[in-house]
Every structure is written in C-alpha cells, then in structure tokens.
Amino acid sequence: MARPVALIIDEDPLLRDVNATILHSAGYFVEVAMPDGDVVALTVKRRPQVILCRDHPVPTHSHWQVITRLAMHPKTSVIPIVLIVMAEKAASLPSNVRETVLAPYAVDALIAAVDRCRLPVPPELPRSPNSTTNEVAVA
Secondary structure, three states, X not given: OOOOEEEEEOOOHHHHHHHHHHHHHOOOEEEEEOOOOOHHHHHHHHOOOEEEEEOOOOOOOOHHHHHHHHHHOOOOOOOOEEXXXXXXXXXXXXXXXXXXXXXXXXXXXXXXXXXXXXXXXXXXXXXXXXXXXXXXXXX
C-alpha cells in the first residue's frame, strides 16, 4: 500500500526537518520545498495528499503568495493545506487552507490536523506480471 505524500513548505531548515520527522513517523512520505522555489510545479509533479506550510511573520517571505498560487492553479487548488500559525487567524483564509495549528503545538495535534484533511492516497496501478521494471500493466 502506498504511503500518503506530504509536502512541507518552509525556509527554516530546522523546522522543516522537525516537521518532516514528525510526519514521516506518522507514516507519510515527505517532500520538502522552499517557498521561493517553483512550489506549484513541484506540487503538480508530486501530487501530495496534503501540504504543510507555516504562516511566516516576516513579510519578505511569501508564504501567502505560495498559498495563493496553489489555490489558483487548477491541479493544486484541491490539495488541502495545514497552516501553522503563530496567533489565531481572524481574517479569512484561502479556500485551500483546511486546517490551522497554533504554534507551539503538540506533535499529536499536528498529525491529527494533517490526517483530518489529507486527500485519499490513489490506488497503486497493477504491475505487469512478467516485468522486471516499474512498468505498469495496461488493459
């Protein structure tokens, strides 16, 4: 059975690694990305079941721009985002932000939020019985 894919978007290597370890221990295959990279292209390519992003207090870091670009792209707008926030958010959030987790957070609370909103893992395609490669059987 395939593991769900979680994409973590964060420029802080320590927080990125801590959250990656948490989600990996919860059974996720984890991809990481910087918010200034081409996150939309990576998201389209990897098709994660959930995205974890942090609401960064420094305005020069464009997490909101990334979230907005993901919300506007037809292939990424349905992927739920769990947003780690430093304070309760009163303002409206983009539609792709399905959960917020208030920092500092308990590990169980983060995993529960990610589990609640992630998309189902697509079924694996059957392999050709005579194949020695990763070739997919086509009917």
